[in-house]
Amino acid sequence: MYDELKYWYLRDHKLFWTLSMSQIKQLCIITGFKKANKGDIIYFSSSDLPRIYLLKKGNIKIVSVDEEGNETIKEILQKGDLFGELSLENDGDVNEYAKVLTDEVSICSFLLSDFEDLLVRNPSLALSYTKFVGLKMKRFKNNYSNLVSKDARTRLISFIKDWAEREGIQEGKKYTISNYLTQTDIAQIICTSRQTATLLLNELEEKNLIYYNRKEIIIEDISKL
Amino acid sequence: MYDELKYWYLRDHKLFWTLSMSQIKQLCIITGFKKANKGDIIYFSSSDLPRIYLLKKGNIKIVSVDEEGNETIKEILQKGDLFGELSLENDGDVNEYAKVLTDEVSICSFLLSDFEDLLVRNPSLALSYTKFVGLKMKRFKNNYSNLVSKDARTRLISFIKDWAEREGIQEGKKYTISNYLTQTDIAQIICTSRQTATLLLNELEEKNLIYYNRKEIIIEDISKL
DNA sequence: CTCCTTTTGTAAAGTAGCCGACAAAACTTA
DNA sequence: TAAGTTTTGTCGGCTACTTTACAAAAGGAG
Structure with a gap:
């Protein structure tokens, strides 16, 4: 895949608006890109290096499986959503996978470590990212209180x-x-x-x-x- | 309260270990400090400037109240925990307050905007903070799945x-x-x-x-x- | 078009936990 | 030490939901 295209895939996301062209290129060098079809399952293999994923097209669900085999839907993701090790820490034990819901999805990903490098070099990105994670948490809390009451x-x-x-x-x-x-x-x-x-x-x-x-x-x- | 003491209150928290003395002092200039007793209620007044709080001693609970007046305990906090606008965004509508559980608590706080300035100037702090928020989210998700299954x-x-x-x-x-x-x-x-x-x-x-x-x-x- | 799989519809039986109500016990205040 | 307040204990009725079970309908594959 051409760097040029990868660049635009990231550039699209509002989190990356503040980045310069060269900074995005830095991430792009190691960017992975993937297409998948309805019903496909994407595992976050724990043996692999931890990654952050960006859903560019389509919808997927994140499912977690507990010890007894119960499956819970953690999240439904849509175009533009980030997923993966958002907390920037990889937790081995949690068993999660993503399942493709729509006919065609495209996903790009980059290594967590590269993203961290970028964050350290770009404080305002770090700030946006923190706000982004915070927002996600807030939405989560909201769902949670719905569930309770x-x-x-x-x-x-x-x-x-x-x-x-x-x-x-x-x-x-x-x-x-x-x-x-x-x-x-x-x-x-x-x-x-x-x-x-x-x-x-x-x-x-x-x-x-x-x-x-x-x-x-x-x-x-x-x-x- | 003496700057010297305030300094140590912050310095104590592992999030602030990476900061230099002068950086901490920068936050300290505007640090608030407060003691409270069992049963006291601390409101996060929305009219006030948004703040981040650090619980130095004792335990408090964060309670949120919905439209119908139902009270849910959001969190139990202990010594060393941060609370307040952790997502770095203030959401007016949410109605939350903190209630003191132990005999004596002490809390220090600083303005969100000052903290943001510090984060921008200190990328590695920003990274630690992001991880910290991420961790918090993870714990939350964990509780949530417990609740469900x-x-x-x-x-x-x-x-x-x-x-x-x-x-x-x-x-x-x-x-x-x-x-x-x-x-x-x-x-x-x-x-x-x-x-x-x-x-x-x-x-x-x-x-x-x-x-x-x-x-x-x-x-x-x-x-x- | 036919067979097979997935999804949706429906019913009956069982139950975890909620709610209301009240009393006892334990702290608090004067 | 007496009176008031908060916390804890206990009971039965109730209901929103789960579980099990089966059948109909819709989609997909050959």
């Missing part, structure tokens, strides 16, 4: 609203989301059983609050949801 | 173990924790009702796994817990 219905609704606002195509109060999640996925995200999720989705559809199928979700009036 | 009993046990390892006095397999939490606090931390927490604690005591009273918790053999 709200019931499954409320969690589902707030997830759908959130999704619509992040990715949906808006026409007035109407939102159209291209649906790359199964009901099982949605259930895992809002932390409930698949059956409950199905039940609640059908209930919302019966009340004409949403229109659901495997390809898309349409919210007629988001303010009524 | 484990039942109340498991959550209580892992909370007690964690507490013992962080703060308890160890003698072989025996741990003694000085208990500054009520059962209501514990319940809120592990996200269950007070009644359930009481029940489970008594159950653990009946099985002789722990000895519980208002002043201390003794774990006879942590490996059996």
